[in-house]
Amino acid sequence: MGRTAFTAANKAPSTGINTSDLPKLSLAKDEKARIIILEDPVTVWQHRLQMPKIINGTVQKVEKERRNGGTYSDYDWEFISAPRCMGKEDILSSDAADPENCPMCREAQNGLLQAPKRRHAMTIVQYGTKKNGDVIQPFSASVKAWVFADSRFEQILAIAEGLKEGASLSTRDLVLGPCSDPVFQKFDVTAQERCAYLELDKQEYITALFEGNKFSEAELQNLAAWESSKLKIEQELSRIRACWDIVNGAQRPEPSSATDAAVQSDNSLKEELAGLLDSQTGGMGAAASGDPLDEFTPKTTPKASSGALSFDDLTA
Numbered sequence: 001m002g003r004t005a006f007t008a009a010n011k012a013p014s015t016g017i018n019t020s021d022l023p024k025l026s027l028a029k030d031e032k033a034r035i036i037i038l039e040d041p042v043t044v045w046q047h048r049l050q051m052p053k054i055i056n057g058t059v060q061k062v063e064k065e066r067r068n069g070g071t072y073s074d075y076d077w078e079f080i081s082a083p084r085c086m087g088k089e090d091i092l093s094s095d096a097a098d099p100e101n102c103p104m105c106r107e108a109q110n111g112l113l114q115a116p117k118r119r120h121a122m123t124i125v126q127y128g129t130k131k132n133g134d135v136i137q138p139f140s141a142s143v144k145a146w147v148f149a150d151s152r153f154e155q156i157l158a159i160a161e162g163l164k165e166g167a168s169l170s171t172r173d174l175v176l177g178p179c180s181d182p183v184f185q186k187f188d189v190t191a192q193e194r195c196a197y198l199e200l201d202k203q204e205y206i207t208a209l210f211e212g213n214k215f216s217e218a219e220l221q222n223l224a225a226w227e228s229s230k231l232k233i234e235q236e237l238s239r240i241r242a243c244w245d246i247v248n249g250a251q252r253p254e255p256s257s258a259t260d261a262a263v264q265s266d267n268s269l270k271e272e273l274a275g276l277l278d279s280q281t282g283g284m285g286a287a288a289s290g291d292p293l294d295e296f297t298p299k300t301t302p303k304a305s306s307g308a309l310s311f312d313d314l315t316a
């Protein structure tokens, strides 16, 4: 290794934009908000990385309720991360996946992960309101980032399509809420007949507030889905492949007695690896609680990855 001089040129490379402090639109239980949309959202694609939980070599299952009644058994999923898809924008917008450029899209094709989903983020202006959503006096407003999934995009699109021809979303206030579930930010969005900032002649104030404080393209992209490194993604995919190898191994039918001895030693190795995997993954699941991402239930169990499971897979 050479030496690194204490000069500005040798500052550690930037690890991306810190967006954790940006004010985000988030409704508390039963809260209502009144907002104005003044720009189109930035859209990125996001993967959800998760794998079945394994404790002491046992694959964990949970009973889940179906929407139309009844229950079914599912893996107890352990969330790992939800990074931005590495695919090219034009390919993603036409094919909804880019396996050539994104290793996670490749694994989605193999059935190991779900396909990427769109996430949107934009700057909105939120009025100062009473709890019931009425605009307070004196007039006030603040700029916030609103991050949402495709279902919310469709909802706003329907509102925009319902406007008179030529009318813009920016000429209608939107009332959000009341919020029924703050964790998953469940609330309705309704367009109002009235537009408070126009009626109160606050157009200049709102325009200056928005233009002076709106978030950059990069900030919004980062808020919608965090950009991980290629190395970290490969490490996480290795963990997921190793986990599925154990899951599939554990589900293998009982072999004939002729191969019992060999299989027994193979199984004990798998148990050991499972234990190792558990100890490495403890506590990771908490990271995403509260992220309103859809749940992933694969239609089929992914096939074990080719090649034997090695310690390198687990420790990479």
Ligand SMILES: [Zn+2]
Pocket: 047, 085, 086, 087, 097, 098, 102, 103, 104, 105, 106, 116
């Ligand atoms: Zn991808």
